Amino acid sequence: MTNPFSLAGRTAVVTGGTGGLGGARARGLGAAVAGGLAAAGARVGILGRRAARAAEVAGEIEGTGGSAFAIPADVLDRDSLLQARAETLNQGDTVDILVNAAGGNVPEATVFGDISFFGLSREAFDQVVGLNLTGTLLPTQVFSEPMASQGRGSIINISSMAAQQPLTRVMGYAAAKAAIDNFTRWLSVELALNHAPGVRVNAIAPGFFVGEQNRALLMEPDGSLTARGQQIVDHTPMGRFGEPDELAGIAVWLAGDGSRFVTGTVIPVDGGFSAYSGV
Ligand SMILES: NC(=O)c1ccc[n+]([C@@H]2O[C@H](COP(=O)([O-])OP(=O)(O)OC[C@H]3O[C@@H](n4cnc5c(N)ncnc54)[C@H](OP(=O)(O)O)[C@@H]3O)[C@@H](O)[C@H]2O)c1
Numbered sequence: 343m344t345n346p347f348s349l350a351g352r353t354a355v356v357t358g359g360t361g362g363l364g365g366a367r368a369r370g371l372g373a374a375v376a377g378g379l380a381a382a383g384a385r386v387g388i389l390g391r392r393a394a395r396a397a398e399v400a401g402e403i404e405g406t407g408g409s410a411f412a413i414p415a416d417v418l419d420r421d422s423l424l425q426a427r428a429e430t431l432n433q434g435d436t437v438d439i440l441v442n443a444a445g446g447n448v449p450e451a452t453v454f455g456d457i458s459f460f461g462l463s464r465e466a467f468d469q470v471v472g473l474n475l476t477g478t479l480l481p482t483q484v485f486s487e488p489m490a491s492q493g494r495g496s497i498i499n500i501s502s503m504a505a506q507q508p509l510t511r512v513m514g515y516a517a518a519k520a521a522i523d524n525f526t527r528w529l530s531v532e533l534a535l536n537h538a539p540g541v542r543v544n545a546i547a548p549g550f551f552v553g554e555q556n557r558a559l560l561m562e563p564d565g566s567l568t569a570r571g572q573q574i575v576d577h578t579p580m581g582r583f584g585e586p587d588e589l590a591g592i593a594v595w596l597a598g599d600g601s602r603f604v605t606g607t608v609i610p611v612d613g614g615f616s617a618y619s620g621v
Contacts, residue, residue: 346600350383353434354597355426357417357481358443358500359399360390362554362586369586370553371500372443373399378590379597380408384439387413387430389481417444417477423484431488439597440485441498445474446555451514459513467514474518478525486529490537496597499526499545501608503615506547523547523608530606542605544596549612550574551584577620580613 356379361370369377373388380386380403388396388403388410396412403410411433415426430437450466453459478499489495503509504516505523523545530543552560560571560583567575575581592611595601610616 344599347594347598348383349379349439349594349598352384352438352597353387353430353436354379354384354439354441355387355389355413355430355437355481355485356441356443357389357415357477358441358445359386359388360392360395361443369399370443371548371551371586371589372441374586375441375443375589375593376410377403377406377408378587378594379439379441380410381406381590382594382598384597385409385411385434387411387426387433389413389415389417389426390444391416417442417481418472420480420484423481427484427488430485436492437485437488438494439496439498440481440489441500441593441597442478442481443500444477444481445500445518446553447512447515448473452511453513454511462513470514471518471521474515475521475525478522482529486533486541489541490533493538494540495538495542496601497529497541497543498593498596499543501526501545501547503547503549503610503612505608506616526608527606534605540602542596542601544601544604544606545608546589546592546596547608547610547612547616548589549578549584549610549615551586551589553586574615577618578613578615579618582613584611584613 356376358372359376361372393414400410400412413426415422448470451470502519505519508516526545533541
C-alpha cells in the first residue's frame with residue numbers, strides 16, 4: 343500500500359508562504375504549512391510580494407533537507423501570478439497543490455477605538471475583502487488551470503473562526519472569510535462537475551495563532567494577554583493559542599491521496615473553539 347501522506351513527486355505553491363518574521367518560531371501560518379508540505383516530500387514554491395523573505399523561507403526549507411523555491415508575486419496582480427505559474431511549471435512540470443494562505447485583517451476595517459461601524463472606511467473594507475477573497479480567487483484561477491488539464495490537484499484555502507460565527511470588531515475580515523467558505527464549496531462543485539473530478543477544493547479554518555497581524559489584539563507588550571486574548575483562551579477548551587506548525591498535518595492530509603474523496607469541506611483547527619458554547 344502506498345503512503346497516503348506522502349507528497350513525493352508533487353509540486354506545491356503556497357501563497358502567503360512569506361508570512362512571519364523569519365526563523366522557525368516566528369513563522370506565519372503559510373510558511374509553517376510550506377515546511378510541512380516539504381517535509382512530506384513536495385517541492386514547494388514560496389509565493390509572496392517580498393522576494394527576499396520568499397528566498398529566506400525557501401532557504402530554511404532547503405536547509406532542513408526539503409525542496410523549495412521562491413516565486414515572488416502579488417496575489418492581486420494576475421500578470422505576476424502568470425509569471426509565477428510559468429516559473430513553477432519550469433521547476434516541476436506540474437502544479438499539484440495550491441495553498442491560499444495570503445490574507446489577513448486590515449486594522450482600518452476593524453470596529454475599535456475611534457472607528458465605529460457608522461464611520462468604517464469603504465476603502466479599508468474593499469482592501470480587506472480584496473486581499474482575502476480576490477487574493478484567493480486570482481491565484482486559484484491561475485494555478486487550477488494546469489490542475490484541471492492534468493485531472494488531479496488539491497486546492498486548500500485558509501478560512502478563519504470569524505467565517506461561520508462572526509467575531510466582534512473584525513467586520514470586513516469576517517465577511518471576507520465567510521465568502522472564502524462559500525467559494526470553497528462553490529468551486530469544489532464547479533471543478534468536479536464541469537472540469538476534473540480529481541481536482542479537490544477544501545479549506546482549513548484556523549483558530550487563534552499569535553502572528554504579526556493580531557499580536558497587538560491578543561497580547562500586551564510585556565507578553566501578558568489582553569482582555570480579548572484572555573477571552574479567546576477562556577473560550578478554547580484546550581486553553582491556549584495554536585502554534586503555526588499545528589496546521590501542517592491537516593494541510594499534508596488535504597494535499598495528498600489520503601483525502602482523495604474529500605472535497606468542499608472547511609475543517610477547523612482550533613483547540614475546540616468552534617465546538618464550545620461557553621457553558
Ligand atoms: N494568525 C491567525 O491566528 C490566523 C487565524 C485564522 C486565519 N488566519 C489566516 O491565515 C493566513 C496567514 O496568516 P498569518 O497570521 O500567517 O499572517 P502573516 O504572517 O501576516 O502573513 C500574511 C501573508 O500574506 C501575504 N500577502 C499579503 N498581501 C499579499 C499580496 N498582495 N500578494 C501576495 N502575498 C500577500 C504576505 O506576504 P508578503 O508580505 O511577502 O506579500 C504574508 O506572507 C491569512 O489568510 C489569515 O487571515 C490567521
